[in-house]
Structure formats: structure tokens, C-alpha cells
Amino acid sequence: MINETMYARGAESSIIREIFSYGLERKAQIGAENVFDFSLGNPSVPAPAAVAESIKKALELPSDQLHGYTPAPGLPQCRTAVAESLNRRFGTSYEGKDVFMTVGAAASLTCTLNAVTNPGDEVIVIAPYFPEYRVWIEKAGCTCVEALANEDTFQLSVDNALKAITDKTTAVIIDSPNNPTGAVYTRDTLTRLANVLREANAQRDPENPIMLISDEPYREIVYGAEVPWVPSIYEHTIVCYSYSKSLSLPGERVGWILVPNTNPQAARLMPAVAGAARTLGFVCAPALFQRVIIDCIDEPSDVEAYARNRTALTDALAEYGYTYVEPDGAFYLWVKALEPDANAFCERAKKYELLAVPSDSFGMPGWFRLGYCVSYETIVNSLPAWKQLADEYR
Amino acid sequence: MINETMYARGAESSIIREIFSYGLERKAQIGAENVFDFSLGNPSVPAPAAVAESIKKALELPSDQLHGYTPAPGLPQCRTAVAESLNRRFGTSYEGKDVFMTVGAAASLTCTLNAVTNPGDEVIVIAPYFPEYRVWIEKAGCTCVEALANEDTFQLSVDNALKAITDKTTAVIIDSPNNPTGAVYTRDTLTRLANVLREANAQRDPENPIMLISDEPYREIVYGAEVPWVPSIYEHTIVCYSYSKSLSLPGERVGWILVPNTNPQAARLMPAVAGAARTLGFVCAPALFQRVIIDCIDEPSDVEAYARNRTALTDALAEYGYTYVEPDGAFYLWVKALEPDANAFCERAKKYELLAVPSDSFGMPGWFRLGYCVSYETIVNSLPAWKQLADEYR
Numbered sequence: 050m051i052n053e054t055m056y057a058r059g060a061e062s063s064i065i066r067e068i069f070s071y072g073l074e075r076k077a078q079i080g081a082e083n084v085f086d087f088s089l090g091n092p093s094v095p096a097p098a099a100v101a102e103s104i105k106k107a108l109e110l111p112s113d114q115l116h117g118y119t120p121a122p123g124l125p126q127c128r129t130a131v132a133e134s135l136n137r138r139f140g141t142s143y144e145g146k147d148v149f150m151t152v153g154a155a156a157s158l159t160c161t162l163n164a165v166t167n168p169g170d171e172v173i174v175i176a177p178y179f180p181e182y183r184v185w186i187e188k189a190g191c192t193c194v195e196a197l198a199n200e201d202t203f204q205l206s207v208d209n210a211l212k213a214i215t216d217k218t219t220a221v222i223i224d225s226p227n228n229p230t231g232a233v234y235t236r237d238t239l240t241r242l243a244n245v246l247r248e249a250n251a252q253r254d255p256e257n258p259i260m261l262i263s264d265e266p267y268r269e270i271v272y273g274a275e276v277p278w279v280p281s282i283y284e285h286t287i288v289c290y291s292y293s294k295s296l297s298l299p300g301e302r303v304g305w306i307l308v309p310n311t312n313p314q315a316a317r318l319m320p321a322v323a324g325a326a327r328t329l330g331f332v333c334a335p336a337l338f339q340r341v342i343i344d345c346i347d348e349p350s351d352v353e354a355y356a357r358n359r360t361a362l363t364d365a366l367a368e369y370g371y372t373y374v375e376p377d378g379a380f381y382l383w384v385k386a387l388e389p390d391a392n393a394f395c396e397r398a399k400k401y402e403l404l405a406v407p408s409d410s411f412g413m414p415g416w417f418r419l420g421y422c423v424s425y426e427t428i429v430n431s432l433p434a435w436k437q438l439a440d441e442y443r
Numbered sequence: 444m445i446n447e448t449m450y451a452r453g454a455e456s457s458i459i460r461e462i463f464s465y466g467l468e469r470k471a472q473i474g475a476e477n478v479f480d481f482s483l484g485n486p487s488v489p490a491p492a493a494v495a496e497s498i499k500k501a502l503e504l505p506s507d508q509l510h511g512y513t514p515a516p517g518l519p520q521c522r523t524a525v526a527e528s529l530n531r532r533f534g535t536s537y538e539g540k541d542v543f544m545t546v547g548a549a550a551s552l553t554c555t556l557n558a559v560t561n562p563g564d565e566v567i568v569i570a571p572y573f574p575e576y577r578v579w580i581e582k583a584g585c586t587c588v589e590a591l592a593n594e595d596t597f598q599l600s601v602d603n604a605l606k607a608i609t610d611k612t613t614a615v616i617i618d619s620p621n622n623p624t625g626a627v628y629t630r631d632t633l634t635r636l637a638n639v640l641r642e643a644n645a646q647r648d649p650e651n652p653i654m655l656i657s658d659e660p661y662r663e664i665v666y667g668a669e670v671p672w673v674p675s676i677y678e679h680t681i682v683c684y685s686y687s688k689s690l691s692l693p694g695e696r697v698g699w700i701l702v703p704n705t706n707p708q709a710a711r712l713m714p715a716v717a718g719a720a721r722t723l724g725f726v727c728a729p730a731l732f733q734r735v736i737i738d739c740i741d742e743p744s745d746v747e748a749y750a751r752n753r754t755a756l757t758d759a760l761a762e763y764g765y766t767y768v769e770p771d772g773a774f775y776l777w778v779k780a781l782e783p784d785a786n787a788f789c790e791r792a793k794k795y796e797l798l799a800v801p802s803d804s805f806g807m808p809g810w811f812r813l814g815y816c817v818s819y820e821t822i823v824n825s826l827p828a829w830k831q832l833a834d835e836y837r
Contacts, residue, residue: 050613050651051708051715055558059718095506108498112489118693152546152696152725159724164449181721188722219444257444299512300730302546302696314445321445324453327575328582330553331546335729336694 058184064410065089065180068395072404079402085431086404087419090228090380092297094351094422100296103344107337115340119333121323123150123305127339131305134346139278147310149322150334150342153302154266154291155181159329161287161306162189162220164321165260170219175205177383177411179228179264191219195412203232203374203383207241214249220260221246225276226267229411229418230383231376233274236282243283250285258314261286266304269295269350271378272359280309287318292342294380295350303338355380358421358428365432369439380422383408387442391417397441401434452578458804459483459574462789466798473796479825480798481813484622484774486691488745488816494690497738501731509734513727515717517544517699521733525699528740533672541704543716544728544736547696548660548685549575553723555681555700556583556614558715559654564613569599571777571805573622573658585613589806597626597768597777601635608643614654615640619670620661623805623812624777625770627668630676637677644679652708655680660698663689663744665772666753674703681712686736688774689744697732749774752815752822759826763833774816777802781836785811791835795828 065088072086107115122128128145135143151157158181166172168190174182176195186193196213199206205223221242225234242261250258263279263286280286291304308318362382366373372385384405386394391407395417398405408416421428459482466480501509516522522539529537545551552575560566562584568576570589577587590607593600599617615636619628636655644652657673657680674680685698702712756776760767766779778799780788785801789811792799802810815822 050559050561050564050648051711052558052561052719055718055722056711056715057718058722059714059716059720091507091511093507096510100506100510101502104498104502108495112494112691113485113487116490116494116692116694117485155724155726159722164446165444167444167446170444184722185724254444297506298510300510300727302726302729317445317450320453321450322453324449324451325446326453328449328452328553328578329723330549330579330725332549332696333694335696335732337731338729 063180065406068404068406071399075402082430084402084404085427085434087421087423088404088406090420090422091299092294092380092422093424094297094354096297097345097348099345099348100298100341103341104337106344107340116336119336119339121326121333123148123334124336124339124343127343130343130346131307135307139281141278141280141309143307143310147308147315147319149306149308149319149326150339151304151306151326152331152334153293153304154264154289155185156302156326156331157289157291157304157306158182158262158264159185159188160322160325160331161262161289162186162191163325163329164318165287166191166219169217171215171217172219173210173213173221174412175210175223177229177408177413177416178222179224180410182222192217194218197413198230198232203227203230204238205234205242207238207245210242211245214245214259218249218259220262222262222264223279224264224267226271226378228267228379229381229408230374231379231381232374233271233276233377236275236277239277239279239282246283246285258285262289263287264289266291266294267379270352270355270380272352272356272376274377276378280307280311284311284313286312296345296348298338301335301338303334303342354425355422358423358425361425361428362419362421366435369436371435371439380420382419382421384417384419386415386417387439389415391415398438401438403431403434403438457574459800462798462800465793469796476824478796478798479821479828481815481817482798482800484814484816485693486688486774486816487818488691488748490691491739491742493739493742494692494735497735498731500738501734510730513730513733515720515727517542517728518730518733518737521737524737524740525701529701533675535672535675535703537701537704541702541709541713543700543702543713543720544733545698545700545720546725546728547687547698548658548683549579550696550720550725551683551685551698551700552576552656552658553579553582554716554719554725555656555683556580556585557719557723558712559681560585560613563611565609565611566613567604567607567615568806569604569617571623571802571807571810572616573618574804576616586611588612591807592624592626597621597624598632599628599636601632601639604636605639608653612643612653614656616656616658618658618661620665620772622661622773623775623802624768625773625775626768627665627670627771630669630671633671633673633676640677640679652679656683657681658683660685660688661773664746664749664774666746666750666770668771670772674705678705678707680706690739690742692732695729695732697728697736748819749816752817752819755819755822756813756815760829763830765829765833774814776813776815778811778813780809780811781833783809785809792832795832797825797828797832
């Protein structure tokens, strides 16, 4: 019999997808240049030129070497390249065996969640949070527990995290730089979180420490702030990563899970991750793009383009009287709606062809998210509309 | 706490992977040309030249168009290309909306199983069967029920399938051409199976018919036999496909699920498939290879190369006194072990540098599987060893 939960997950329109579809329709009606679509997180910056070069080079390999199955955890030279890149940047001593290549960030998260949880467990997320976290946590049979961020800075609130911890807490998911707020968690915040988790662990079975899942697809998209290396701060950390944003390859589905060799449970965690990948239906990360990662691993992200968008947008919105969180990273701006109901506000914004995502699906009412990973022209051309919308509320 | 089931799934060495690893070691010791490795299903035939041409052409697209997220069910033009290709071949009237692009056959199966089952259900497989079926069925919370094939022809035994059906049966998985036997199910067999399933359905809630999941990665690898189009024979069919074998792209992870528009539950099945994909962590099939599929969908598979291997291998094994199933499709030969314990037999074969997979993990004792998707030279050079091994048992 058709699984009703799966049916509901497929039938429910994600609010983001709904707005995106509306935008496509509207663009067809009045011209793409007249619609200001800030709904998505699809990078506007092109992939580095080295990506195409790497693909062309790979095409010289024999077909069975290039397109054949890779080992389930990835090509050994790709896993080593990832480990060595991390070692260069964070002074760590990882090896290829600590890295499991995945089919992108979503796969990194579902494999990790299925590896470290059992049905009935609780997983804490920091609200506002990426809505799919809840979907993946619930599919693993666990309860998604929200711990509200600090409402001024949108730093993780260690007090709220502490309040959310119970005997059933298995893991905490953080993503910094954060989607949707752009907040980057400071070393001080993370250190205090680690201390709270260690105190909780002291009361528990040593085989059952609280895992910290650090989801880091935006690590390289940052405007000067330090993004601390989480495994150096809390030993029971697993890192999830994707090249979707840093190399602008979201459609190619390639990322990794790092089980740091400093994690006391590493020897048992890595087989659990591999088992989760196997049972969920992930055979290996796409082979060609594993080779691309080897070649392009240290290609810089074009943060300048996003920084320019960010400045243009925040300067103008500040002038028009909007309240927002100054984003230290990622390419999202988290803005307070000009009326209590963010849905009503975003609906009204449509009159000005402004498309934004209301905050409710992120686990917090009253705000909206703007993805500024759009062209600079879209930003500049949208500004009069943002002003008119603010004027309407005066 | 680490999930023990996932740990076990990752820690247990798949027998196939174990033999493959042994082969790599042995090749390093005595030279690759002296080890006759028939353990894997990695195609030896190169991908068609059109694949590289298509990739080069795609690289001319703007990066965000090429590498951006595709819609979750796939690029509209890719879904349409798949539907139209099926319509040309099977006289059907499918549309793009009936096709859901996936991250390969494993994803096709896990998404389908999670869409059509509920925990506690039973799913029937035809033994011998691809061992991962059990892993995926059990991850969905269901019981894997084995129905033995006909032991002479290795055609599906409709009688055994009938005996396996209970009130809890949700689905039957078939794959024809079959891995591991190479059997191709005849139209007569499939028609009788359909009748049995319809009779069972007549006793059940109309919303809960038994689904037939037709896993068809080997559809194009066939030596003259008809591979009937299953949805034309049984209305409650879902088809799972992958380009791993037909286009020799196993590492690139691209395939599809077809929910035929003739399936009475199609309107609810497709959202359930989409929901399963979303919750398991599949965001979209790799974008670049979706474009490759559009360009290469009707590229013929190089069946001649496999046919030549098949003839060389079967002619010789027959001469040496081995009993095997004449394969009508796929690139596997299913051979009776020369002693009752297939594991002991395969262990003894190693003395002659012959690597084969014993049949136990496929759900049937006493046989072994040879993947003849190797070079023709490997086949020819292995023949004296097969003869010596047979002589040893005389």
C-alpha cells in the first residue's frame, strides 16, 4: 500500500519551490528582468574554469576507469585529496580513510543521521533552520527538537540548546555559516556549546555521547569572519560538506562526510556511515566529479561577487528602514517582515515582483529570507521596489 | 548512539567485495594478466563515443544552467526524452511527467520500495537474487520473502511466487534479464505471474494491489530473446532502470523510475516516489549526466562484445563438463559448483587464480556466478585453468 508519509512529503509543496514556480510563471508573463526572485539558493557565480578543464582532461582516461564504479567511500586519491586539503587549512592529521565521498550535502546528512541515531531518539536543530533537516530527522524515526537561536545576533544560544537536551538527545545539527540567517558561530559560542555537551555526556553511557553534526556547505562563503574548525573544539563531531556552493556545482551532487580520527568513536562510526549509505541506496558519489574534486579542491570561491551583492542590498534595505541580520557568511539575508505575519508580508511583496521566502518553514515566524546569490543587476533593479514596499507600510 | 544495524551493514564484507579485494592483491603479486577475475559486474565495454561528445557539448552551456540544481524529478527535456524513447520501443503513450530521474538503479529501488511499502510488509524476491534487494527491503522495515526460481530453467516459478504471497505482500521484485542467472522471463511466464497477482488482488482492498517492481538495468544486454514490456502485461507495475550497463556508466549514477500512466494508482504513486527520494536525501540526478542521457538515449549497447565472451566461455565450460544455465541476457553465467558447497568450490578455484562468487549470498546454495563483462583475453586465457579445475574433481 502506498506509504502515506512518503506521499505527503512528495505532495506537499515546499514553500520555496512554490515561490520559485510562481516566479517562473511571472517571468514568462512580464519578462525575466522584471521579476526579482530571491527565493533560491542556486549559486549565480559560475563554477571555476578549472572545473571544465578537469572534465576535459578526465575524458582522456579509458572509459571503464573514468565511468566505472568507484569504491563505495570514493576514489582513494579523492579521499586523500580532501583529507590533505583539510590538513593544510586546519592543522589536522586526517587521512583518506577518514573521508566518505557522498552524493552531495543531503546525502551527507541522511547517511550521518541514519548512522548515529536509532528510532525514538531526539535530534536538536538551531531555529531558524534549513527545513529539510526536519524531513530527514523524521525519516530516521527521530524527533526534531528546535532550540531557538539568540534573537538579536542569531548566534546559537547555548542556553536554549542546553534546555533542549534530554536523555534521548543523540545529536545536534549546526550549520555555520548559517542558512537562513548568514550567522557565523564564533569560537566562543562553539566552545561554550562543547562544554555543555561534555557536561551532558558525563551523565551518560560513554558509548552514547551527544554527536555534533556540523553541516558546512557554506564554509568558504564568508566575509572576513573566522569559521572555526568544529572537530578541534568538540571531539564528538562529524562534518558534512558539499561542493554545491563553494564550486557552484549543486546539480552534480558531490560532497563528503568526515569522521575525524580524533572522534573517540571513529572506528565504529565510519562503518556505520558506510552501512547507512549502502542501505539508503547510495552506491558511490558520481565518478567523474570525484576526479573534478581532486583537481579543483583548492580553487577559491568567488566570494567577491556575493560580497558586492550583499553590500548593495544591505545598504539599501537599511536606508529604507528594514531590520536585518548582518550576514557574516553564506548568501542569505534574514530580514524582519514589516508586519507580524511573514506570509502576508511576502504575499504583499509579490505586488512589487519581489519574491522572498517567509520564515515560518524555517521554524520561526515574522522574518523572511532573501537569497542574494543572484545577478548584481537583479539586486540593483529591485531596490526601488523594496523602497516602495517599505513606504507602503509607513 | 551508533545504529548497530547500519554498523553491521557497513562492517560486513560483501562477499563480492571481498573477492574483488583479494583479486586486487593477487594481481599486484603475480601480475594482472595472471588473475582471472570474474567477480564483478563492472562493464568492460567502453561507453559509446557519443557520451564524451555530449559532455563536451554540454560544457559550452553557461555554468549555472549546466551545473545548477535540476528539478527534483529531473530536467523536463530529459524526462520527455526517456518517455519518448519508451514510446518508440513499446508502443506506449508515456509523458515526461511519468518519469522520475534517479541517482542510479540502487536509488530507483530504494525510492520505489519506500514509496510503496509500510513497515511490517513483505516483499517477494525471486531466488537467486541480487543480494542488495534484501538490504533495501529490510531498511524499509519490511521482510524479504524468497520464492525459488525454476531450478532447471531459472525462469521465475509462478507456483513458488503464488506460495510466497500472503496478506502482507506488498510488492514482488523481478529483474529480467536476471542477475545472477542471465535468465530472461518469457511473455508466458510474466502473463501467468500477472494472472496470479490479479487473483490475489481480487481478495484485497482495491487500494492495496500487489505492486510488481521490474528492475531492468540489463534490458538492452540480451542475445536474441524477447524482453517483454512488463507494464503492458501487469497494470500495477513500476519500472526501475539505470544506464550503468547499457551505456557503461555505472560510476556516474543515473537512472530512472517509470510510474506508467496505465498504473491505476499513478497519480498517488508519483508523489510517493518523490517524497521517498526527498526523505532519503536524493536532491536530483547528476545534472551533467541528465544532459548526456538526452543525447545518448538511443545509443545501442555493444552486445556483440558480451556475446563473443559468452560463446567462448560457455563452449569451453560445456566441453570441460560444467553445468550452467544458458544465459539469454545480462553478462553473468550461473554455473553449478563441482561440489555441494559453493564456497569450498570457489576457494579451490582460487588455486588456479579463478575468482568467482559463490551462490549463497544470492539466496541459493551450490552454484557460482561468473561476470563475463571482462576482456576477451581474460576469457581465453582462463580456459586452461577451468579445465584443470574440472579435472581435479574427476
